[in-house]
Amino acid sequence: MTRRSPGHESSPLMVDLCVIGAGSAGLSVAAGAVQMGASVVLIEKDRMGGDCLNTGCVPSKALIAAAAAAHAVRTGAPFGVTGPAPTIDFAAVHAHVHGVIGAIAPHDSVERSEGLGVTVIRDAARFVGPDSVEAGGRCVTARRIVVATGSRAAVPAIPGLRDVPYLTNESVFELAERPDHLIVVGGGPIGIELAQAFRRLGAAVTVVERFGILARDEPEAVDVVRRALLAEGVVLHESTAVAAVRRTGTGIALTVAPPGGAPVMIAGSHLLVAAGRTPNTEDLALDVAGIAATPKGITVDARLRTTNRRVFAIGDVAGGPQFTHVAGYHAGIVIRNALFGLPAKVDYAALxxxxxxxxxxxxxxxxxxxxxxxxxxxxxxxxxxxxxxxxxxxxxxxxxxxxxxxxxxxxxxxxxxxxxxxxxxxxxxxxxxxxxxxxxxxxxxxxxxxxxxxxxxxxxxxxxxxxxxxxxxxxxxxxxxxxx
Structure with missing residues (x-):
C-alpha cells in the first residue's frame, strides 16, 4: 500500500501495519516491519520507550547499580580494604538514574522511528472498526494491527489505600530525596529488587507479602535471596495480608495480619505498591473491533492473534509473561505472521x-x-x-x-x-x-x-x-x- 504523507493531518492513512503503543514490543515491530518494506504507523499517547525505558527495567537497574556501589564501599573489609561509610547523595542518585534513561532514549525516540520511515502519531488510539483505528483526529486503516499498549501497576483493593499517597514503579524513580522508611507491599521481583536497592542506599525498608517472596522461583534459590535481604536489614513480613492503610502525621501506617497472630501496625515514611500489573486496554474500544479480553489481558492464540484475526496483541497487554525480552520475542512472531504469512507460534519452553x-x-x-x-x-x-x-x-x-x-x-x-x-x-x-x-x-x-x-x-x-x-x-x- 502507499504511505500517505504525514503532512496531511486530516487525511486517512492506509498502511500495511498499524502499531498501537511505542514500548519495547511496539517499537520492535515497527522498526523491524518498516525496514522489511512494510508501510507502518506507530501510535503512542505517552512517552516513547514505554514502561521499560521510563519506569521499569532501565531506571530500576540504574538504581540497583548505584546501590551496589554503596554496598561495595561498606563491604571491603574481607579484602583488606576499609574506609568510612559511604555518603549517599540521593539527588545525585536520582540524576544518575535519569541520565541513564536519557542516554538510551534516542534509540526509542520519535526521530529514530521517523528516520526509519515510520509515521508516528502522538495521541491515544481507539478502534473504530475491525481494521481501523482513530488517533489524533486521523483514521488509520491497516492490513494488520498490533496492540502493544503494555501494562501498569495494579492497585490492590486495600481499605484506605486510595486515600493516602503511595508510590508505584511509575513514580518511585522521581524521588529526589531518600525515604526514611520505605514500606513495600508486594514481594515479587519489582518489590524485592527495589527493597534491597533502597536499603543499600540508606533507607529503612519493610516488605509485606501476602504469600512468599518470589513465589514462582525454586524455593531453595529464594532462600538464598531471603537470607541476603535479612542480613542487610530488610524486614520481611511473609504470608501477611494488609488489612488497612492510613495516613499518619509523619507518613503512612499499615495494619497487617500475620499468620496466626494479632494485627500489627507498621509505620513508615513512604509506601511503594508493587503488587502485580494491570493490562492497558480500557480506552481502546476493543469491542468495536470484535476483540475479546479479560482482566488479565487481551485473549490471543499461539500466533498472538486476537479474536479478530487482523489484530495481534503482544507484550504485557497479551496477558502472558511480562518481560521486556518476551516483548521482543513477540515482535518477531508477529512480523513472521503479519508480513510473511508464516504460522509462527510462541514457545516458552526456554523462557x-x-x-x-x-x-x-x-x-x-x-x-x-x-x-x-x-x-x-x-x-x-x-x-x-x-x-x-x-x-x-x-x-x-x-x-x-x-x-x-x-x-x-x-x-x-x-x-x-x-x-x-x-x-x-x-x-x-x-x-x-x-x-x-x-x-x-x-x-x-x-x-x-x-x-x-x-x-x-x-x-x-x-x-x-x-x-x-x-x-x-x-x-x-x-x-x-x-x-x-
Missing part, C-alpha cells in the same frame, strides 16, 4: 527470567515442580558456588546452581542463584532450545577461573556416580592388564 537482587536469581525452562507435574522422570543436579574458585576469590560464595533433567539426561530447566546468575543462565536456555542433553554442557571447555565453570561442574556431577563407581574401576583394571 528465561532474572530477578536482579544481589545475589541474582535466574531461571530458564521448567522448575522441578513444573517438571514433575508434567509427568517427567526428573533428575535434579546441584552445585554450590562455594565450589567455584572465582567465586571464592571474589568472596561471593553464596548461591547454588540447580538443573532439572528429564529422561536420558535431557535438560528441562535451570535455576542459578549467585553472582552474575543472569549472565550464567543463557547457555542453559540455548541447551533447552536445541534439545541438548546434559553431556553437551559437561563436555564444554570453560575458561579458568570463571564463574561460568559452575555450569560445567553441575553438568559433570550427572556423570560422577558412574565415572568414579565400581564398574569403571573394574574396566580400568582390566584394560590396564592388556595394555602393552
Amino acid at each position: 528465561p527470567w532474572v530477578t536482579y537482587t544481589d545475589p541474582e536469581l535466574a531461571h530458564v525452562g521448567l522448575t522441578e515442580t513444573d517438571a514433575r507435574e508434567a509427568g517427567h522422570a526428573v533428575t535434579v543436579l546441584t552445585a554450590p558456588f562455594a565450589g567455584n574458585d572465582r567465586a571464592q576469590a571474589e568472596r561471593r560464595t553464596e548461591g547454588v546452581a540447580k538443573i532439572v533433567l528429564g529422561r536420558r539426561g535431557r535438560i528441562l530447566g535451570a535455576t542459578l542463584v549467585g553472582p552474575s546468575a543472569g549472565e550464567l543462565v543463557s547457555p542453559w536456555g540455548l541447551a533447552i532450545s536445541a534439545g541438548l542433553k546434559i553431556g553437551a554442557m559437561a563436555n564444554m571447555i570453560a575458561p579458568y577461573p570463571t564463574l561460568s565453570e559452575i555450569n560445567k561442574r553441575v553438568a559433570g556431577s550427572h556423570f560422577t556416580p558412574t565415572l568414579f563407581g565400581p564398574w569403571t574401576r573394574r574396566v580400568v583394571r582390566l584394560v590396564q592388564r592388556v595394555l602393552p
Whole structure:
C-alpha cells in the first residue's frame, strides 16, 4: 500500500501495519516491519520507550547499580580494604538514574522511528472498526494491527489505600530525596529488587507479602535471596495480608495480619505498591473491533492473534509473561505472521527470567515442580558456588546452581542463584532450545577461573556416580592388564 504523507493531518492513512503503543514490543515491530518494506504507523499517547525505558527495567537497574556501589564501599573489609561509610547523595542518585534513561532514549525516540520511515502519531488510539483505528483526529486503516499498549501497576483493593499517597514503579524513580522508611507491599521481583536497592542506599525498608517472596522461583534459590535481604536489614513480613492503610502525621501506617497472630501496625515514611500489573486496554474500544479480553489481558492464540484475526496483541497487554525480552520475542512472531504469512507460534519452553537482587536469581525452562507435574522422570543436579574458585576469590560464595533433567539426561530447566546468575543462565536456555542433553554442557571447555565453570561442574556431577563407581574401576583394571 502507499504511505500517505504525514503532512496531511486530516487525511486517512492506509498502511500495511498499524502499531498501537511505542514500548519495547511496539517499537520492535515497527522498526523491524518498516525496514522489511512494510508501510507502518506507530501510535503512542505517552512517552516513547514505554514502561521499560521510563519506569521499569532501565531506571530500576540504574538504581540497583548505584546501590551496589554503596554496598561495595561498606563491604571491603574481607579484602583488606576499609574506609568510612559511604555518603549517599540521593539527588545525585536520582540524576544518575535519569541520565541513564536519557542516554538510551534516542534509540526509542520519535526521530529514530521517523528516520526509519515510520509515521508516528502522538495521541491515544481507539478502534473504530475491525481494521481501523482513530488517533489524533486521523483514521488509520491497516492490513494488520498490533496492540502493544503494555501494562501498569495494579492497585490492590486495600481499605484506605486510595486515600493516602503511595508510590508505584511509575513514580518511585522521581524521588529526589531518600525515604526514611520505605514500606513495600508486594514481594515479587519489582518489590524485592527495589527493597534491597533502597536499603543499600540508606533507607529503612519493610516488605509485606501476602504469600512468599518470589513465589514462582525454586524455593531453595529464594532462600538464598531471603537470607541476603535479612542480613542487610530488610524486614520481611511473609504470608501477611494488609488489612488497612492510613495516613499518619509523619507518613503512612499499615495494619497487617500475620499468620496466626494479632494485627500489627507498621509505620513508615513512604509506601511503594508493587503488587502485580494491570493490562492497558480500557480506552481502546476493543469491542468495536470484535476483540475479546479479560482482566488479565487481551485473549490471543499461539500466533498472538486476537479474536479478530487482523489484530495481534503482544507484550504485557497479551496477558502472558511480562518481560521486556518476551516483548521482543513477540515482535518477531508477529512480523513472521503479519508480513510473511508464516504460522509462527510462541514457545516458552526456554523462557528465561532474572530477578536482579544481589545475589541474582535466574531461571530458564521448567522448575522441578513444573517438571514433575508434567509427568517427567526428573533428575535434579546441584552445585554450590562455594565450589567455584572465582567465586571464592571474589568472596561471593553464596548461591547454588540447580538443573532439572528429564529422561536420558535431557535438560528441562535451570535455576542459578549467585553472582552474575543472569549472565550464567543463557547457555542453559540455548541447551533447552536445541534439545541438548546434559553431556553437551559437561563436555564444554570453560575458561579458568570463571564463574561460568559452575555450569560445567553441575553438568559433570550427572556423570560422577558412574565415572568414579565400581564398574569403571573394574574396566580400568582390566584394560590396564592388556595394555602393552
